[in-house]
Amino acid sequence: MFWTIVGWIVFGLVAGYIARALVPGKDDIGIVRTIVLGCVGSIVGGLIFGLLTGGLRGFDPAGWIGSIIGAVIVLVVYNKVTGRKSRA
Template identity: 65%
Template structure:
């Protein structure tokens, strides 16, 4: 159980960092928001995209792609709603 939770935290962190790297500009969110963004993106996006392949596992490339895409969408929505996005120099 603890390893599963740690696995989701690490997975969320990786997906969140990838999403932050792909969205241009500077993001003013911390590590916990990055993890939350990645986990939420992973659950929803991974589930949606895994329906196309028929399996939902952390090693499924389609699930990874869906996780990152949905995390990017969530990050853009978050930045628009809060107005926290600043253009990086």
């Protein structure tokens, strides 16, 4: 159980960091929000993959690519909702 949680944290951090690098502009959301961004992005990526393949699996995590795509989507939505992203 402990290593599963550590795995999700590391996975979320890497996926969130890559998503932050792909979305243009400055993001100062911190490491905790980056981890949450990656973990939520993984779930969103899994949902999108399930919808595209016709086999909705529920809240299953996606692989690396699906997680990064999901994290980019979550980051863009987060920036639009909070208005945090400046055009710098």
